[in-house]
Amino acid sequence: MRCTPLLLGALIPGVFGFELPFGVSRLFSSKTAAQTGNGNKPAATTTSRIAIIGAGAGGSSAAFWIAKAKERFGIDVEVDVYERSDYIGGRTTVVHPYNNKSLPALELGASIFVKAHKHLWRAADDFNLTRRSFNENDYDTGIWNGEQIFLQFGGSWWDTAKLLWRYGLFAPKRTEEIVRGMMSQFLGLYKTSTLKWDSMLDLPPYFGWQEHLNITAREFFKGRGVGERYINEVIQAATRVNYGQNINYINGLGGAVCMAGMGATGIKGGNYLIFAKFLEYSKAKLHLKTTVKSINPTSSGTYNLKSTRGTTEYKAIILAAPYHQSQISLPPGLSSQIPKHPYVNLHVTILTTTSPDLNPAYFGLSKGSKVPKVLLTAREGVDLGNPNTPKPEFTSITYHGLVQENEWSVKIFSDDRLSDEWLDNMFQGQVTWVHRKEWQAYPTLPPQVPLPPVKLDKGIYYVNSFEPYVSFISTMDTETLSARNIVDLLLNDHFDSGICGPTAKTTPPSINEASSAQQPLIERIEASHISNSTTRKSRNVDDEDFVYGFDC
Ligand SMILES: Cc1cc2nc3c(=O)[nH]c(=O)nc-3n(C[C@H](O)[C@H](O)[C@H](O)COP(=O)(O)OP(=O)(O)OC[C@H]3O[C@@H](n4cnc5c(N)ncnc54)[C@H](O)[C@@H]3O)c2cc1C
Ligand SMILES: *[C@@H]1O[C@H](CO)[C@@H](O)[C@H](O)[C@H]1NC(C)=O
Ligand SMILES: *[C@@H]1O[C@H](CO)[C@@H](O)[C@H](O)[C@H]1NC(C)=O
Numbered sequence: 001m002r003c004t005p006l007l008l009g010a011l012i013p014g015v016f017g018f019e020l021p022f023g024v025s026r027l028f029s030s031k032t033a034a035q036t037g038n039g040n041k042p043a044a045t046t047t048s049r050i051a052i053i054g055a056g057a058g059g060s061s062a063a064f065w066i067a068k069a070k071e072r073f074g075i076d077v078e079v080d081v082y083e084r085s086d087y088i089g090g091r092t093t094v095v096h097p098y099n100n101k102s103l104p105a106l107e108l109g110a111s112i113f114v115k116a117h118k119h120l121w122r123a124a125d126d127f128n129l130t131r132r133s134f135n136e137n138d139y140d141t142g143i144w145n146g147e148q149i150f151l152q153f154g155g156s157w158w159d160t161a162k163l164l165w166r167y168g169l170f171a172p173k174r175t176e177e178i179v180r181g182m183m184s185q186f187l188g189l190y191k192t193s194t195l196k197w198d199s200m201l202d203l204p205p206y207f208g209w210q211e212h213l214n215i216t217a218r219e220f221f222k223g224r225g226v227g228e229r230y231i232n233e234v235i236q237a238a239t240r241v242n243y244g245q246n247i248n249y250i251n252g253l254g255g256a257v258c259m260a261g262m263g264a265t266g267i268k269g270g271n272y273l274i275f276a277k278f279l280e281y282s283k284a285k286l287h288l289k290t291t292v293k294s295i296n297p298t299s300s301g302t303y304n305l306k307s308t309r310g311t312t313e314y315k316a317i318i319l320a321a322p323y324h325q326s327q328i329s330l331p332p333g334l335s336s337q338i339p340k341h342p343y344v345n346l347h348v349t350i351l352t353t354t355s356p357d358l359n360p361a362y363f364g365l366s367k368g369s370k371v372p373k374v375l376l377t378a379r380e381g382v383d384l385g386n387p388n389t390p391k392p393e394f395t396s397i398t399y400h401g402l403v404q405e406n407e408w409s410v411k412i413f414s415d416d417r418l419s420d421e422w423l424d425n426m427f428q429g430q431v432t433w434v435h436r437k438e439w440q441a442y443p444t445l446p447p448q449v450p451l452p453p454v455k456l457d458k459g460i461y462y463v464n465s466f467e468p469y470v471s472f473i474s475t476m477d478t479e480t481l482s483a484r485n486i487v488d489l490l491l492n493d494h495f496d497s498g499i500c501g502p503t504a505k506t507t508p509p510s511i512n513e514a515s516s517a518q519q520p521l522i523e524r525i526e527a528s529h530i531s532n533s534t535t536r537k538s539r540n541v542d543d544e545d546f547v548y549g550f551d552c
């Protein structure tokens, strides 16, 4: 998610950012994946085939992880990637102003990641992609509540001081501690070469996070001593901009993760370039503009996958798209396991404008007043029991810098479509180009979500099971993490291997064990992996050896 780096940069200086991953010993069974209707692919008689559905973060990285295993252990497997649209990246994609590729690429979906996103960070290095800073423009930030911009700040120490005065020193510090603690726990997942989860039910006990998912973000932060005002004004702005959701609705994890956002970066030219590189590296066969229609088990334990290109038999299938949006028909025994989870319907409007400022009149300011170029929103009136408080017409507006001389790009998130007239008023008649996209962006995050399975059955796995539940951090990177877990499971199930060689599934610690050991999770992982007294005792998330899977 986009996790308000500016806001958090000013308020929580210490929080690291979080805007939030093969050898086969021997050959698989020689059961073959015969081609039954695809004239486009060579008939395989001795090679196992795996299908990946979706060429977004999840699907492209799944192909990459399989390729790693292939290269390490010589697994004889071929991978086909099916993608309904005509591009790689899914919810990670760019547009160019005027569709002119000489002008800068603007992210239409996922825009930022941070150093804690270990896989993306490492991939950018390995593929020689250029990271660009997202905080290049030191714009002022304001928070709008539908009636007034009640809070405005820039990056100076004085502004920060004023904020601390408003909220008290305690709130930001307390929030920082909470978020930092949860983050380092979460990052353990990148490292454990042993933990595999084939059910999302394994994870909350592992982290000791059962309660976080049962309560709202408001209850969560309140129960941990964060002040009401800070919750209403600041945390709320962050959850709204990141998840488009109100703090009384989003669960505790969602709220906590939103508060971690700093050091944001993106890939020059577009984050999707990482996923294009994953696929290129994997040498998987990519079928763009190919929709998967149905998947059916065969009597020999394989699956028949029917797409707009015909039917092909696969040893295993990785579904890397939100199931209920994929319109794939599965046998009832499989589909019934996946709870229908609502996604946030988000309107993204990207435009260019020659207006250096937003219209002050819209915000009730006098002519000539400068409106902050980054506006977040809060609904503290509603939260405080006044339902008549007007609803802001947008969730966030952000100037993103110049695309060419005297012409800025701006991104707006909103619940509803913004009309041309609305834009014209906001940018004082100076809109030069507009692109609108309505996304099913990310799962809603209410407390007590039902949990989808990771492995639907032998040989069929669901990457996006990670989203609704761990959507507390549903990001590009967590999808690569989920894909890594799944590839590991798949290879263990079918090839007696893993991304880094064979590994047994370990049972995560029990609820009691985990909750009594909440903080020390990282240390527990350390302990299990490092028993050498010459190694450092404690480490932090910046340590490079979290990149399990890239190196083993
Ligand atoms: C506006 C917006 C802002 C965001 N901001 C951030 C951010 O700043 N940082 C961050 O890390 N994350 C962010 N996210 C979330 C991030 O985009 C997602 O978590 C991630 O991209 C999901 O990747 P995925 O591969 O799981 O799914 P997707 O990217 O949705 O990929 C699924 C693919 O499957 C294809 N598909 C679906 N059905 C079929 C079918 N039947 N046959 C063939 N193909 C099919 C789809 O076309 C799609 O390409 C944002 C999302 C949005 C929408
Ligand atoms: C695209 O943008 C470049 C750089 O501003 C410009 O020189 C060029 O004329 C534009 N191309 C078109 C087709 O408008
Ligand atoms: C990245 O650049 C380095 C140094 O220039 C080079 O050795 C390496 O092969 C490049 N890697 C890729 C994937 O292009």
Ligand SMILES: *[C@@H]1O[C@H](CO)[C@@H](O)[C@H](O)[C@H]1NC(C)=O
Binding pocket: 210, 211, 214, 448
């Ligand atoms: C969370 O809610 C579930 C379902 O209501 C309940 O069974 C469980 O005990 C709760 N867990 C905690 C830690 O509150």
Ligand SMILES: *[C@@H]1O[C@H](CO)[C@@H](O)[C@H](O)[C@H]1NC(C)=O
Binding pocket: 531, 532, 533, 534
């Ligand atoms: C500790 O390090 C030494 C020297 O590098 C090595 O010989 C030994 O095997 C290591 N022990 C463990 C448990 O890894």
